[in-house]
Amino acid sequence: MRYFKIIKNAFCLALFMGVVLTSCRSDENQYTDNKRIEELLSRMTLEEKIGQMVQKNGGSFSDSLVRAGRIGSVLNEISVEKQNRIQKMAVEESRLGIPIIFARDVIHGFKTIMPIPLAQAATWNPQIVEKGARVAATEAASSGIRWTFSPMVDVTRDPRWGRIAEGFGEDPFLTSEMGAALVRGYQGENLSNKTSIAACVKHLAAYGWAEGGRDYNTTNIPENDLRDIVLPPFKRCADEGALSMMTSFNDINGVPATGNKFLVNDILREEWGYQGLVVSDWVSVIQLITHGVAADEKMSARMAVHATVDMEMASTSYETYLKELLHEGAISQQQINDAVRRILTVKFILGLFDDPYTNPNDFPEMLNEKHLAVSKKAATESAVLLKNEGLLPISEDIKTIAVIGPLADAPHDQLGTWIFDGNKQNSVTPLEAIKKMAKAKGIKLLYEQGMEISRSKEISSPGRVQAIAKQADIVLLFLGEESILSGESHSRANIDLPGAQQELVKLAAKSGKPVATVIMAGRPLTFEPVLEYTGAVLYAWHSGTMTGPALADLLFGHESPSGKLPVTFPRHVGQIPIYYNHRNTGKPATNETWERMDDIPVEAPQLSIGNTSHYLDYGFEPMYPFGFGLSYTKFEYQSIETDKNDYFQTDTIRVSIKLKNTGDYDAAEVVQLYIHDKVASRAPVMKQLKAFEKVFFKTGEQKTVEFELPVSALGFHNLEMDYVVEPGEFIIMAGGSSETKLDTEIVIEKN
Ligand code: BGC
Numbered sequence: 001m002r003y004f005k006i007i008k009n010a011f012c013l014a015l016f017m018g019v020v021l022t023s024c025r026s027d028e029n030q031y032t033d034n035k036r037i038e039e040l041l042s043r044m045t046l047e048e049k050i051g052q053m054v055q056k057n058g059g060s061f062s063d064s065l066v067r068a069g070r071i072g073s074v075l076n077e078i079s080v081e082k083q084n085r086i087q088k089m090a091v092e093e094s095r096l097g098i099p100i101i102f103a104r105d106v107i108h109g110f111k112t113i114m115p116i117p118l119a120q121a122a123t124w125n126p127q128i129v130e131k132g133a134r135v136a137a138t139e140a141a142s143s144g145i146r147w148t149f150s151p152m153v154d155v156t157r158d159p160r161w162g163r164i165a166e167g168f169g170e171d172p173f174l175t176s177e178m179g180a181a182l183v184r185g186y187q188g189e190n191l192s193n194k195t196s197i198a199a200c201v202k203h204l205a206a207y208g209w210a211e212g213g214r215d216y217n218t219t220n221i222p223e224n225d226l227r228d229i230v231l232p233p234f235k236r237c238a239d240e241g242a243l244s245m246m247t248s249f250n251d252i253n254g255v256p257a258t259g260n261k262f263l264v265n266d267i268l269r270e271e272w273g274y275q276g277l278v279v280s281d282w283v284s285v286i287q288l289i290t291h292g293v294a295a296d297e298k299m300s301a302r303m304a305v306h307a308t309v310d311m312e313m314a315s316t317s318y319e320t321y322l323k324e325l326l327h328e329g330a331i332s333q334q335q336i337n338d339a340v341r342r343i344l345t346v347k348f349i350l351g352l353f354d355d356p357y358t359n360p361n362d363f364p365e366m367l368n369e370k371h372l373a374v375s376k377k378a379a380t381e382s383a384v385l386l387k388n389e390g391l392l393p394i395s396e397d398i399k400t401i402a403v404i405g406p407l408a409d410a411p412h413d414q415l416g417t418w419i420f421d422g423n424k425q426n427s428v429t430p431l432e433a434i435k436k437m438a439k440a441k442g443i444k445l446l447y448e449q450g451m452e453i454s455r456s457k458e459i460s461s462p463g464r465v466q467a468i469a470k471q472a473d474i475v476l477l478f479l480g481e482e483s484i485l486s487g488e489s490h491s492r493a494n495i496d497l498p499g500a501q502q503e504l505v506k507l508a509a510k511s512g513k514p515v516a517t518v519i520m521a522g523r524p525l526t527f528e529p530v531l532e533y534t535g536a537v538l539y540a541w542h543s544g545t546m547t548g549p550a551l552a553d554l555l556f557g558h559e560s561p562s563g564k565l566p567v568t569f570p571r572h573v574g575q576i577p578i579y580y581n582h583r584n585t586g587k588p589a590t591n592e593t594w595e596r597m598d599d600i601p602v603e604a605p606q607l608s609i610g611n612t613s614h615y616l617d618y619g620f621e622p623m624y625p626f627g628f629g630l631s632y633t634k635f636e637y638q639s640i641e642t643d644k645n646d647y648f649q650t651d652t653i654r655v656s657i658k659l660k661n662t663g664d665y666d667a668a669e670v671v672q673l674y675i676h677d678k679v680a681s682r683a684p685v686m687k688q689l690k691a692f693e694k695v696f697f698k699t700g701e702q703k704t705v706e707f708e709l710p711v712s713a714l715g716f717h718n719l720e721m722d723y724v725v726e727p728g729e730f731i732i733m734a735g736g737s738s739e740t741k742l743d744t745e746i747v748i749e750k751n
Contacts, residue, residue, distance in 0.1 A: 033345075033348045033349070036348065036353070037341060037344045037345060037348060040096065040098070040344060041337060041340060041341060041344070043096060044096060044340070046323060046326065046336070047068070047069075047070065047323070048069040048070070048095070048096060048098075049336050049337070049340045050070075050318060050319060050322045050323060050336070051065075051068070051069050051070035051071055051072060051319070052072035052098065052311075052339075052340045052343045052344065053072060053310060053311050053312060053318050053319075053322070053336075053339055053340065053343065054070065054071050054072055054073075054311070054312060054316075054318055054319050055071075055072060055073040055074070055075060055103070055279065055311050055312065055313045055314065056071050056073075056074055056075075056314070057074070057075055057076050057314055058074055058075065058076040058077030058078075058082075059077070061074075063086075063089055066086055066089040066090050066093075066094065066100070067089050067090075067093045067094050068094065069090070069094040069095055069096055069098060070319065071090070071100060072098075072100065072101070072311060072343055073100060073101045073102070073103055073147070073279075073311060073343075074086065074100055074101075074102050074103070075102070075103040075104060075313065075314075076103075076104060076420075077102055077144075078102075078104060078143050078144070078145065078421065080143055080144045080358050080360055083102050083144040083358060084144070084357050084358060086100060087099060087100055087356050087357055088357075090356075091356050098344070098347070098353075099347055099352040099353060099356040100356075101146055101147050101198075101346065101347055101350070101352060102144050102145050102146060102147065103145065103146075103147035103148070103149065103200075104140060104145040104147075104148060104149070104420065104421075105148065105149045105150070105418055105420055106136050106137075106140045106145060106148040106149075106150060106197070106420075106421070107148075107149075107150050107152070107166060107417075107418035107419075108120065108132070108136070108150075108416065108418065108419070108544065109132065109135065109136045109139075109375065109419070109422060109544060109545070110136050110139035110140040110143065110145075110366070110421050110422075111139050111366040111367050111421055111422065111423065111426065112135055112136075112139060112366065112367050112371040112372060112374070112375050112426075112544075112545055113375065113415045113416070113419050113422040113426075113427075113544040113545045114132040114135070114136065114374070114375050114378050114379075114544050114545075115375075115378050115379050115382045115416070115541055115542065115543035115544045115547075116165045116166070116416035116417060116418075116486075116522055116541055116542045116543070116544075117150075117151065117152065117165070117166050117167055117168055117178070117182075118164060118165050118166070118167065118168065118169060118522070118523070118541060118566060118567070119378075119379075119382035119416075119540075119541035119542065119543050119563075120132065120168070120178060120378060120382060121167075121168035121169050121174055121175070121178050121566035122381075122382045122383075122384055122539075122541065122563040122564060122565065122566050122629075123378060123381035123382045123562075123563060123694075124174070124563070124564050124566075124670040124692055124694050125381055125694045126177050126178060126180070126181035127181070128374070128377055128378050128381055129178055129181040129182060129185065129378070130181040130182070130184050130185040131185065131374045131377075131378075132185065132374055132375070132378050133150075133181065133182045133183075133184070133185020133186045134185040134186075134188065134195075135370075135371045135374050135375070136148070136185070136186070137185065137186045137187075137188065137195055137196060137197045138195040138363060138364060138371075139363075139366045139367075139371070140197055140421075141194055141195045141196070141197055141358070141363065142195075142358070142360045142362075142363030142364075142366065143358070143360070143421075144358035145197060146196075146197050146198060146350050146352065147197060147198040147200065147243075147244070147346075148186055148197050148198070148199065148200060149200045149202060149246060150182060150186070150199065150200065150202075151168075151178070151179040151182035151183065151199065151201060151202075151237065152166045152167045152202050152203065153167060153168065153175050153176070153178075153179040153201055153202070153233035153234060153237060154166075154167045154202070154203055154205075154206075154207045154208030154230075154248075155167070155168075155169075155170060155171070155172055155175050155208050155209075155229055155230055155233065156169070156170060156208030156209070156210075156213075156567075157170050157208075157567075157568075157576070157577040157578075157579045158208070158210070158212075158213035158576055158577055159213070159495055159523045159524040159525075159567065159569075159570070159576065160212070160213030160214075160491050160492055160493060160495060160523075160573065160576060161208065161210055161213035161214075161215065161491050161523075162215060162417075162485075162486045162487050162488060162489065162490035162491045162492070162522070162523070163207070163208070163215065163486075163487065163488055164208070164486070164522070164523045164524075164567070165416060165417050165418075165486040165487055165522035165523055165542070166417065166418060166487070166488075167208060168233075168566055169565075169566030169567035169626075170566070170567045170568060170579045170580070170581075170626060171566065171580075171581065171626065171689050172228070172229050172230070172232045172233055173232070173688070173689045173690060173691075174566055174689060174692070175232075175233040176232055176233040176235075176236035176237070177236070177692075179201065179233045179236060179237045179240075180236050180237055180239075180240040182199065183199040183201070183237050183240040183241065183242045184240060186198070186199040187199055187241065187242070187243065191243075191349045191350055191351075192349065192350060192351030192354075193351075194351075194355070194358075194362060194363070195363065196350065197350075198243035198244055198277075198346055198349075198350060199237070199242045199243060199244065200242070200243075200244040200245060200246050200279065201233075201234055201237040201238070201242045201244070201245045201246070202245065202246035202248070202281070203246055203247065203248030203249065203250075203257070203281060204234055204245050204246065204247050204248055204257060204263065204264065204268065204278075205226070205230050205231060205234060205248060205252065205257060205263060206219045206221055206226060206230045206248065206250060206252045206257075207219075207248035207249065207250050207257075208230075209221050209230065209250070209252075210250060213491050213576070214491055215488060215489045215490075215491050216249045216250060216489075217250065218250065218251055218254075219250050219251065219252050219253070220253055221252065221253065223717070223721060224682065224716070224717040224718075224719075224721065226252070227717045227721070227723075228716050228717055229581075231267070234268070235272060238268075238272055238274045238276070242276060243276050243277065243346050243349065243350075244276050244277040244278065244279060244346060245268070245274070245276060245277075245278050245279075246278070246279050246280070246281055246313075247260070247263075247264060247278065247279075247280055247281060247284060247307070247309055248281060248284070249281050249284050249287065251291055251293075255293070256284075256287070256288055256291045256293055257284075258280050258281065258284040258285055258287070258288060258303075258304050258307065258309055259285075259288045259293060259294065259300065259303035259304055259306075259307050260307055261303075261306050261307045261308075263307070264278060264307040264308050264309060265306070265307055265308045268308075269308055275342060275345070276342065276346070277310050277311060277342045277343050277345075277346045278308060278309050278310050278311070278342075279309070279310065279311040279312075279313055280304060280309050280311065280312050280313045280315075281313060282313050282314050283313065283314045283315040284313070285300050285301060285304045285309065285312045285313075285315050285317050285318070286300050286315040286317050287300075288300035288303055288304070297315075297316075297317040297320065297321060298317070298320075298321040298324065298325065300317055301317035301318050301320075301321045301322060301325060302321075302325050302330050302331055304317075304318075305318075305322070305325070305331045305335050305336075305339070306331070306335070308335075308338070308339070310338075310339035310340075310342050310343055311339070311343060322336065367426055367545075372545065372546055375544050375545050375546040376546035376549050376550050377550075378543070378544070379540075379543035379544055379546050379547050379549075379550035379551075380550040380553055380554060380559050381562055381563060381668075381694075382540075382541060382543055382563050383538055383539065383540045383541075383543070383550065383551065383554055383561050383563050384538070384539040384561065384563035384564060384565055384628075384629040385536075385537075385538050385539075385561035385563075385629060385630040385631065385632075386537040386538070386539050386569075386624055386628070386629070386630065387531065387534070387535070387536055387537040387630070388535070388536045388537075388630055388632075389535040389536065390535070391474065391514050391515075391516045391535040391536040392516055392536045392538065392554075392555060392557075392632070393554075393555060393556055393557025393632060394474060394516075394555055394556050394557070397473070398443060398473045398474050399443060399444060399473055400443065400444040400445075400446065400471055400472045400473050401434070401438060401443055401444070401445050401446070401472055401473070401474055401475075401476060402446045402447070402448070402468040402469050402471065402472035402474070402475045402476065402508075402513075403430070403431055403434060403445060403446070403447045403448075403476050403478065404447070404448050404449075404450045404465055404468065404469065404475060404476070404477050404478070404504070404508055405449070405450055405451070405477045405478035405479050405501075405504065405518075406449060406450065406451040406452065406453055406454045406456065406478070406479070406499075406501075407430075407454065407478040407479060407480045407518075407520045408429065408430050408431045408447065408449065408476075408478035409429045409430070409431035409432070409447075409449065410429065410453075410482070410520075411424035411425070411427035411429050412424040412427070412483065413454075413480075413482045413483045413484075413520070413542065414427055414429060414430075414483075414520060414542055414543065414544070414547040414548075415427060415483060415542060415544060415545065416483050416486075416522055416541070416542030416543075416544065417483050417484070417486050417487030417488075417490070417522055417542070418487060418488075419483075422545070426545050427545050427547070427548070428545065428546055428547070428548035428549055429547070429548045430478055430518065430547060430548045430551045430552065431447060431478075431548070432548050433548030433549045433551065433552035434476070434548070434551075434552050434555065435447075436552070437552045437556055441556070446468040446471060446472060447468070448461055448464045448465050448468050449461075450465050450504050451499060451500060451501065451504060453482060453499070454479070454480060454481050454482045454485070454497075454498050454499055454501065455481075455482065455485075455498045455499040456499045456500060457499055457500055458500050459500050459503060459504055459507060462507060465504065465507055465508060466507060466510065466511060469507075469508045469510075469511035469513055469515075470511045470512075470513065472511075472513055473513065473514075474513065474514050474515075474516060475508045475511065475513050475514065475515045475516070476516055476517075476518065476555065477504070477505060477508055477515060477516070477517040477518065477534070478517075478518050478520065479497055479501045479504070479505070479517060479518070479519050479520070479527075480497070480518075480519045480520035480521040480525065480540075481497075481498055481520075481521045481522065481523075481525065483522060483542055485498065485521075485522065486521070486522025486523050486542075487522065492523075493573070494573060495523060495524070495525050495526050495573050496525065496526050496527070496529070496573075497519075497525055497527055497530065501530075502529055502530050505517065505530040505533045505534060506530070506533055508533075509533035509534065514535050515533060515534045515535060515536075516534065516535060516536035516537075516538070516555070517530070517534040517536065517537050517538070518537075518538045518539075518540050518551060518555075519537060519538070519539050519540065520540050520541060520542055520543070520547070521539075521541060521542070522541070522542055524565075524567055524568075524569040524570065526569075526570055526571065526572055526573055526623070527623075528571045528572070528623055538551070538554065538555070538561065539563075539565075557632060557665070560631050560632040560633060560665045560666070560667035560668070561629065561630065561631055561632065562629070562631060562667060562668040562669070562670065562694065563629050564627050564628060564629035564670045564672075564736070564737065565624055565625070565626055565627060565628050565629060566626070567579075567626060568580055568622045568624070568625060568626045569622055569623045569624040570622050570623060571618050571619075571621075571622060571623040572617075572618045574615070574618065575615065575618055575622065578622050579626065580625055580626035580627070580686075580687060580738040581626075581685045581686070581687055581688050581689075582685060582686060583683045583684070583685055583686065584683065584686055585613045587611060587612045587613050588612060588613060589612040589613050589614035589619070589620035590612070591619075593610065593611075593612040593614075594612070594614050594619045594620060595614075595616060596616065596619075597616040597617045600616070625737055625738045625739050626689075626737075626738040627670070627672050627689070627735075627736070627737040627738040627739075628737040628738070628739070629670070629736075629737070631663070631665070631667045631668075631669065632663070632664075632665040632667060633661050633662075633663030633664060633665035633666070633667040633697075633699065634661070634662045634663035635659050635660070635661055635662070635663075635669045635697070635736055636659060636660045636662045637657065637658075637659045637734065637735055637736070637741035637742050638658040638659055638660060638702070638742075639656075639657070639658045639742065640655065640656070640657050640658075640732065640733075640734050640742040640743065640744045641655070641656045641744065642654065642655050642656075642732060642744055642746055643655075643656075644746075645745075645746055645747060646746070646747045646748075646749050647711050647746060647747070647748055647749065648711070648748075648749055648751050649711050649712065649725055649748070649751045650711065650712075650751070651710075651711050652708050652709065652710050652711070653708070653709040653710075653711060653732070653746060654706065654707070654708055654709075655673060655691075655706070655707045655708075655709060655732055655734070656704050656705070656706050657671055657673070657704065657705045657706075657707070657734045657742065658702065658703070658704045658705075659671065659697075659702070659703065659705070660697075660700070660701065660702035660703075661697035661698065661699055661700060661701050661702075662700070663699065664699060665699065666696070666697065666698045666699055667696070667697060668694050668695060668696045668697070669694070669695055669697060669736055670692055670693070670694045670695075670736060671692060671693050671694075671695055671705045671734065671735075671736065672689060672691075672692045672734065672735060672736065672737065672738070672740070673689070673690050673691040673692065673707050673709070673732065673733070673734050674687040674688060674689055674690065674732075674733040674734070674735075674738065674740055675687070675688050675690050675709075675714055675730055675731065675732055675733070676688070676730065676731040676733065677714065677716075677726065677728070677730055678728060678729045678730065678731065679726075679728050679729070680716065680726050680728070681718055681719065681726060682716060682718060682719065684716070687733065687738055687740070689738070690707075690709055690713055690714075691707040691709055693705055693707070709732075711725055711748060712725060714730060714748065725748060726748075727747075727748050727749055727750045728747070728748060729745055729746070729747055729748075730745065730746050730747075730748060731743050731744070731745055732744050732745070732746060
């Protein structure tokens with residue numbers, strides 16, 4: 001058995017190296033790398049091996065530890081000078097000269113900040129997302145960072161959760177495609193190129209399932225849903241060649257991820273054959289004690305090793321206890337060797353053994369024009385037009401604009417959460433960009449911040465707000481939440497516009513002038529109460545360094561909005577979780593069956609007939625559905641066709657969707673393809689996104705968009721936990737939102 005395992009592991013590792021290296025290294029190189037790794041392993045002492053499994057925070061260790069070969073990785077050290085000094089000790093002064101890998105949370109850009117990941121998902125454009133990651137990788141690598149803790153592919157249905165900002169929303173397919181795009185962007189075409197950095201797919205798993213959206217909270221999820229909804233993005237990124245993954249803080253059905261053998265060893269390693277490096281989250285190994293599944297650090301280290309967590313981030317249970325655990329026979333030499341082999345593999349693949357130092361002069365300048373252009377394009381494509389009563393784009397007749405609101409000129413907040421290295425001095429704010437554009441067009445611009453920050457309880461200058469609104473032909477409000485109100489451990493129970501912002505909208509509307517609102521936030525906010533006071537809503541998230549120029553282009557019509565929601569927007573926080581890929585229930589609601597609270601007669605008798613699944617006060621529908629987003633133009637969905645009616649399991653379904661730009665603007669549309677399994681052994685969800693494409697249309701242009709959908713993609717995990725495509729009828733639907741416009745039926749035959 002043991003022999004089989006060794007062979008198997010060696011085989012898997014070769015396979016993994018094969019997957020990630022095929023595009024960049026010759027077979028001979030791979031062979032040499034494997035040989036060098038095995039040779040090195042055979043020469044390493046136990047202390048040196050354990051040392052590789054240790055990741056330390058910058059500044060928290062002594063030089064002697066580095067020289068002794070007792071550190072595998074350092075995070076958060078971004079001074080190139082210090083890194084090179086540490087690297088020199090590791091490479092030239094330690095016994096075996098194993099280089100250190102420097103890591104950092106480069107989440108959506110390094111110096112050139114891209115939109116937050118949730119906003120990137122709203123582009124529905126993997127190409128621009130990949131380009132953004134390439135920019136981030138190049139800039140980070142020029143600072144010696146060769147490993148980022150991104151992408152975060154935690155599917156979530158809860159906008160209260162602060163980390164919704166960091167992921168790609170509620171859908172497993174969209175999240176998978178975006179995650180894979182980031183992996184490609186970070187890792188580049190050639191992993192040993194100095195601008196390539198290792199991706200780290202996180203957080204394995206179900207972190208976004210936190211009960212109540214409270215960060216780090218317990219998750220309860222049936223294994224079928226874990227496999228159908230939560231895990232696919234991890235698998236997709238593994239298949240894309242992601243070099244590493246990170247375990248999550250949460251427990252899954254009572255078992256914390258970092259000590260979860262079933263999740264990491266059985267599913268990730270054994271089922272998927274993943275041989276990349278798995279790192280814990282920040283001190284999540286010893287948090288097994290806080291969770292209550294380990295009595296002490298020694299036990300937590302043992303559990304994490306059995307789960308195949310290769311590297312411990314920040315805490316010290318591995319360096320303190322692995323030797324003892326090995327001598328007691330509680331863990332095996334094989335387990336340590338496997339972990340070290342995986343760590344060394346990443347270092348070899350990145351070329352660190354051959355070229356361990358960083359010289360910033362070898363890299364393009366940070367924040368260069370090309371980088372900023374990518375950031376601007378991503379920001380432009382991420383904004384979602386949610387409402388427009390003809391106010392946008394700003395008409396040519398407009399002579400005076402009033403810009404009002406706490407987010408109009410907030411260079412720090414527009415960058416969003418997780419921007420360790422971003423700098424507000426580089427931000428171009430909406431106010432700056434609109435001013436510039438207005439000047440060029442001869443438009444007068446009036447500005448009043450109105451509130452000090454988004455949370456301010458009072459409007460600071462109500463008189464001036466009213467006065468400039470009255471003088472203007474259109475009021476542009478910039479509302480939302482500051483960047484610090486989303487992100488890790490920054491969940492909110494109330495996701496309304498914070499502070500006095502609702503009052504600010506009402507005050508601006510009182511002027512009688514048309515009001516268009518731009519909302520900048522790290523999550524979906526519930527802003528239904530102000531909808532009646534504003535004729536347009538452009539949802540702009542926190543979209544990075546170039547937010548201002550991107551928004552100016554959109555507001556003045558140089559670009560048409562093309563973003564679509566990556567997550568359902570609830571009307572009220574009490575509706576959460578509300579998501580598009582839900583089951584039908586036995587009593588689905590309709591507008592006709594929704595019993596409105598205000599209509600209920602006094603002392604009305606309770607009935608058990610005619611009841612459906614909804615809230616008396618907020619119905620059953622969201623404010624805006626998943627996939628939704630308006631354009632300045634109009635798209636007419638004309639027809640949907642499949643190449644056949646009947647398919648076998650191994651077939652591919654070819655779907656053609658014809659649509660036309662019938663409006664007055666050239667614009668891009670995200671064509672979305674959904675499926676519904678009509679009858680299945682587990683109640684099927686009503687719609688599942690299976691493909692999408694962002695396509696550009698000139699005015700009047702008609703196109704046929706073709707999708708190839710393998711029948712194997714139509715399946716789910718049944719009660720026996722097998723992935724199956726059950727024969728029968730399926731509906732294929734298409735449209736520019738999850739509220740689809742076209743559908744057709746097909747049949748999947750028994751093979
Ligand atoms: C976060 C991770 C992050 C790590 C290192 C943790 O608190 O959960 O996502 O990569 O810190 O900064």
